[in-house]
Amino acid sequence: MLPPxxxxxxxxxxxxxxxxxxxxxxxxxxRLWGPVAGxxxxxNVIGWDLPGHGHSPVADRLTPGFSMxxxxxxxxxxxxxxxxPDTVFAHAGDSIGGAVGxxxxxxxxxxxxxxxxxxxxxxxxxxxxxxxxxxxxxxEGMAPMVASSPARWFGPAITAAADGRVQDALRDLAxxxxxxxxxxxxxxAGFDARxxxxxxxxxxxxxxxxxDVATPPPVLAELAxxxxxxxxxxxxxxxxxxxxxxxxxxxxxxxxxLGVRVPA
Numbered sequence: 001m002l003p004p005x006x007x008x009x010x011x012x013x014x015x016x017x018x019x020x021x022x023x024x025x026x027x028x029x030x031r032l033w034g035p036v037a038g039x040x041x042x043x044n045v046i047g048w049d050l051p052g053h054g055h056s057p058v059a060d061r062l063t064p065g066f067s068m069x070x071x072x073x074x075x076x077x078x079x080x081x082x083x084x085p086d087t088v089f090a091h092a093g094d095s096i097g098g099a100v101g102x103x104x105x106x107x108x109x110x111x112x113x114x115x116x117x118x119x120x121x122x123x124x125x126x127x128x129x130x131x132x133x134x135x136x137x138x139x140e141g142m143a144p145m146v147a148s149s150p151a152r153w154f155g156p157a158i159t160a161a162a163d164g165r166v167q168d169a170l171r172d173l174a175x176x177x178x179x180x181x182x183x184x185x186x187x188x189a190g191f192d193a194r195x196x197x198x199x200x201x202x203x204x205x206x207x208x209x210x211x212d213v214a215t216p217p218p219v220l221a222e223l224a225x226x227x228x229x230x231x232x233x234x235x236x237x238x239x240x241x242x243x244x245x246x247x248x249x250x251x252x253x254x255x256x257x258l259g260v261r262v263p264a
Contacts, residue, residue, distance in 0.1 A: 002074040003066040003183070005048045006055040007082055010037035012044035017113075018089035019258070020079055021047040022097025024119070024241055025184050026145060026173040028054030032094060035247035040254065046082065048075050050096070052180015054172070059179040066183060068096075068191040072103035076111065090258045092116035094243055095215065096184060099124070102193050102223075105200045114258050115200075118207040118242045118250065121219045122226060123192040130189035134182035142181065146174050155211035155239030157246065169244065197226030204230040205257045207250065209238035 008029050010021070019040065021033040029047030037045040049056040051066075066074075079089060090113045091101040098120025105115045124130070136144055150159075150166065158165055204227040208220035217234050224230035233253055238245045 003051045004057040005074050007078050008047045010045040016044040019043045019045045020089050020091045022093030022100050024095035028172045032244050036243045036251045039251035052177030058177040065186050068187045072100045090114045094118045105202050112202045114203045116205040119215050119240045121215045122194045122223050124188045127189035130185045134185040137178040138182050141178050152214050153240045157237035200227045206232045208234045209242050210234050210236045212240045214240045
């Protein structure tokens with residue numbers, strides 16, 4: 001059984017080239033990608049929410065968890081249902097969303113025109129801390145994540161802006177279903193694409209936040225270097241939520257990267 005996810009239409013119309021965007025753990029796609037989508041004129045932008053996040057259903061505790069491959073399969077199935085089996089699309093995702101993009105490129109390259117992986121990785125560290133985090137939220141709910149995430153998520157630019165965006169993102173995090181969050185942690189624990197990166201045969205853009213402590217620039221450099229047609233961009237002043245922290249810069253990178261590779 002594939003994990004339940006909801007699609008969200010963020011901007012554009014169906015006649016335009018399709019860009020599918022994916023969120024970071026603990027965020028909603030509307031919040032994370034909405035500002036970027038509004039800047040991508042000429043595209044039809046749809047996003048997906050993680051299980052138990054945003055508009056996706058909460059996890060049914062009687063069902064098993066899921067792997068990153070199964071999460072990617074759920075995204076592909078949802079996009080196919082919405083746009084048709086022959087529709088090709090580009091994918092851009094932050095953190096776990098970027099890992100889903102890598103899996104899509106490996107498992108369904110005929111459907112992809114390009115992949116942008118922002119603040120992501122080919123492997124997200126050792127499995128044990130992810131299992132520990134899953135156990136923590138199952139035991140105590142989302143409060144520990146709300147307390148610890150500001151230091152892990154945000155770069156100096158958005159923190160200094162003091163414009164309410166940090167608080168808005170933390171409110172979304174507090175509303176996440178703990179079981180859905182825990183299952184995403186377990187999917188991250190089992191994800192390791194390092195040995196398969198050479199098989200990615202679509203262009204890949206890796207975008208790092210210069211001040212990202214969760215997936216710092218060397219991690220994104222490793223991802224870009226492992227893909228035959230991969231390249232790296234680093235955004236100054238940005239932490240782990242690049243589309244939210246600097247939407248104008250991310251939109252500009254996506255326009256430059258994907259604009260010449262989308263079929264007319």
